[in-house]
Amino acid sequence: MSAVVEDSIRQLKAQRQAPLCAYLYDLPALRAWASDIAASLPPACRLYYAIKANSEHRILETLRPVVSGFEAASLGEVRRIRAVSRDCPIVFGGPGKTDDEIEGALQAGVRLLHVESAQELRRADLAGRRAGRPVAVLLRVNLRGPLPAATLKMSGAPTQFGIDEAELPAVLRVLRHECTHVELKGFHLHSLSNNLDADSHAELIALYLQKAAGWSAELGRRLEVLNVGGGIGVNYRSLDSQFDWTRFRSRLARVLDAHAPPGLEILFECGRVVTAACGYYAVEVLDLKRNHGTHFAVVRGGTHHFRLPASWQHSHPFRVVDVDQWPYPFDRPELARGHITVAGQLCTPKDVLARDAYVERVRIGDVLVFSHAGAYGWSISHHDFLSHPHPETLYVG
Numbered sequence: 442m443s444a445v446v447e448d449s450i451r452q453l454k455a456q457r458q459a460p461l462c463a464y465l466y467d468l469p470a471l472r473a474w475a476s477d478i479a480a481s482l483p484p485a486c487r488l489y490y491a492i493k494a495n496s497e498h499r500i501l502e503t504l505r506p507v508v509s510g511f512e513a514a515s516l517g518e519v520r521r522i523r524a525v526s527r528d529c530p531i532v533f534g535g536p537g538k539t540d541d542e543i544e545g546a547l548q549a550g551v552r553l554l555h556v557e558s559a560q561e562l563r564r565a566d567l568a569g570r571r572a573g574r575p576v577a578v579l580l581r582v583n584l585r586g587p588l589p590a591a592t593l594k595m596s597g598a599p600t601q602f603g604i605d606e607a608e609l610p611a612v613l614r615v616l617r618h619e620c621t622h623v624e625l626k627g628f629h630l631h632s633l634s635n636n637l638d639a640d641s642h643a644e645l646i647a648l649y650l651q652k653a654a655g656w657s658a659e660l661g662r663r664l665e666v667l668n669v670g671g672g673i674g675v676n677y678r679s680l681d682s683q684f685d686w687t688r689f690r691s692r693l694a695r696v697l698d699a700h701a702p703p704g705l706e707i708l709f710e711c712g713r714v715v716t717a718a719c720g721y722y723a724v725e726v727l728d729l730k731r732n733h734g735t736h737f738a739v740v741r742g743g744t745h746h747f748r749l750p751a752s753w754q755h756s757h758p759f760r761v762v763d764v765d766q767w768p769y770p771f772d773r774p775e776l777a778r779g780h781i782t783v784a785g786q787l788c789t790p791k792d793v794l795a796r797d798a799y800v801e802r803v804r805i806g807d808v809l810v811f812s813h814a815g816a817y818g819w820s821i822s823h824h825d826f827l828s829h830p831h832p833e834t835l836y837v838g
């Protein structure tokens with residue numbers, strides 16, 4: 442945990458008695474980390490940020506000068522991006538786009554539309570006719586696989602995402618014979634989530650390049666853009682063993698030398714790996730108890746603010762920040778050198794953030810700080826279940 446986060450929590454607790462519950466974001470750390478990722482990619486590559494991971498205004502503002510553009514999956518996300526920049530490049534994707542969304546995206550000046558089916562291609566063409574100008578698209582393909590192991594798979598398996606690779610020839614026929622207002626720029630392949638292995642990620646991109654080259658040759662068109670999606674992982678189970686960027690960089694450079702045609706632009710649209718580490722979810726311990734032999738810390742907050750551990754069924758890493766103030770006229774309960782399960786305030790046994798985690802000491806009134814909470818934390822949570830107050834959002838550094 443960064444010292445600045447720990448100091449901020451102590452300062453906050455010195456100023457107020459109400460139990461702490463907050464997301465804290467270290468923006469200078471975010472800027473430095475995202476700059477490192479962008480700079481580490483070979484020259485043909487551009488880093489876009491998939492804002493579904495975290496679309497807070499100040500996060501987008503911090504990333505704007507660092508990334509080449511943003512990925513949006515709804516008009517709401519497009520508006521959030523336009524609130525920080527009127528003209529930065531946006532790529533727009535996601536299954537089941539409505540006509541209003543396609544037209545709204547075009548009006549907002551999105552650079553590329555990711556088309557997920559033949560039906561969507563026809564509707565994009567119609568939108569282009571209405572607008573009187575061609576719509577630049579990438580076709581999103583769901584590869585047949587096999588693909589590397591990962592926490593979630595969007596492709597290589599039956600999912601709602603993209604055009605089945607086996608159906609692509611039929612969709613290309615629609616493009617050739619029916620569409621007058623669609624300009625195919627290339628392909629989009631976001632196949633998995635949370636890949637921790639640098640070698641297999643580089644190999645995946647090699648596969649994408651070979652597939653896209655074949656499809657372009659079939660069409661007799663130059664491949665201009667290949668979007669290789671996001672999916673680079675964060676190791677929540679073992680924080681010291683993260684995706685190896687140095688290895689990835691050298692493997693990717695070799696892959697591009699072997700397979701990338703000259704002039705091809707390769708887009709990465711990463712979410713998790715960009716913002717996970719800059720975010721912390723800090724919650725105060727309200728109660729300590731033992732039930733059926735298991736020690737529980739009940740905290741001010743829970744999975745309605747931070748659904749990630751429940752969604753991925755992992756025990757999320759946290760640190761205890763000692764808070765010395767104790768306002769009550771009775772003894773302060775504590776657990777020393779033991780294992781604790783951290784639960785929230787909801788009325789479901791699924792409201793658990795960490796299980797059987799070892800702590801040197803935890804007391805009621807201490808603050809537990811969950812690290813790597815900056816991606817798919819608040820943004821994927823069911824905020825209003827039970828109508829508890831929302832956490833504060835604080836920016837440090």
Ligand SMILES: Cc1ncc(COP(=O)(O)O)c(C=O)c1O
Nearest residue numbers: 491631634671672673711712713
């Ligand atoms: C189409 C698309 N692109 C990019 C991303 C971002 O992926 P990640 O956060 O794994 O980098 C997602 C996430 O689900 C996605 O659906």
